[in-house]
Amino acid sequence: MAVPVSAPPPYSIAGAGPAGLTAATLLARAGRKVVVHERNATVGARFVGDLQVIEDASDPRETVPAMFARLGLAAPAWVPATTAEFFDAKLRRSVVSSKEPYAWFVRRGPDAGTLDTTLLGGALEAGAEVRFRSRLEPKDADLVATGPQTPDGLARETAFESDGATRVRVLFDPAVAPGGYAYLFTVGGRGTFGCAIVRDLGGIDRYFERAREKLLSVEKVPMEGARDAYSFMNFALAPEPLREGRPAAGEAGAFQDYLFGLGMRYAISSGALAAEALLAGGDFAALARASFARRQRVSVANRFLYEAGGAFGLSLFARLAAHADFRALLAGFYRPGALRLALAPIVAALWRNRGRCAHRLPEHWCRRREREIREVALGRIG
């Protein structure tokens, strides 16, 4: 008589962002039952149709389209970025360009064609179940992909309809975007203006207005049907990507580029690694360390150089970038070279947060930020 074999229990994933949906797609495609719990009513709820870039310079092994193809992920409606205009504090303009795309523009949010809804479609097609308005506690999840926990960096953005012109403008001015930058993108009739900062978070509205005035003084750009949003990001380094003892991918697992706050590529690739580890019973922490640890440490050193350079250093960076292939230049920044690897532990020791933090990660590194976090907690923004 045949012995009944019970099906393995479904995998539970907390969070339907890029990390959770990538993992769900790969697990479901491998024939496993997967339930993704999303606390909001839609995917991408913290975004408003804004344009973001998936950078294509940090990993020399494959381009972004090749990564999507290897993982069998449906590609969102994306637009390659091969040029940009950088402005320094005195509004001096440097035009940068690259032969191959240094990044890919995608839209974020709950609308059709965004990265979020495209990944959702792929996960559903693979057979995953996604339950909206369903919060799952990290301790009950097989994979935690719940995104950032606490504001280490803060952005205010406006998404709008624009004319058909392509504009990729970045303002590097510590006086209007402390520790960050302001950006204006118009691509395919849609646009985004944003100001991202990592200091004095309570002053976000003031910085946003100043940066907008400054960037729009270059050219008055059509902005119809504007939708505004505040959103935040995490910066931490965690040798064990765990939350409450469970594997954690994407920003929940502290996977993010410390230099510019870019997290989408990390979210997708760490979500894929987590699925691989779950399927093979492998060690996710070891896989993640091998794939990302050196690059992330180098991004801490890069951030130190970025902040230490001040307005002069940023202006120099913009002018140098205009004389190089921008993708190759970026790739050089991301490469874990000996000098930056040596600088990273010194910066980490200098900046180390020795007090309490809200990341809820086990033994990890993050930067001292109590003052700003307290300001945000007191509701001085938004």
Ligand SMILES: Cc1cc2nc3c(=O)[nH]c(=O)nc-3n(C[C@H](O)[C@H](O)[C@H](O)COP(=O)(O)OP(=O)(O)OC[C@H]3O[C@@H](n4cnc5c(N)ncnc54)[C@H](O)[C@@H]3O)c2cc1C
């Ligand atoms: C303004 C702004 C601009 C950015 N621009 C860029 C850019 O240009 N390029 C780039 O690469 N990165 C950018 N980033 C960072 C990027 O958006 C994130 O790194 C990326 O979305 C992280 O993906 P994730 O899957 O880890 O988390 P998220 O995208 O945050 O998804 C997590 C999901 O989990 C859900 N969730 C949370 N808790 C629970 C729970 N307990 N139960 C169920 N569901 C839960 C959330 O609702 C959310 O849908 C930007 C970030 C901001 C804020």
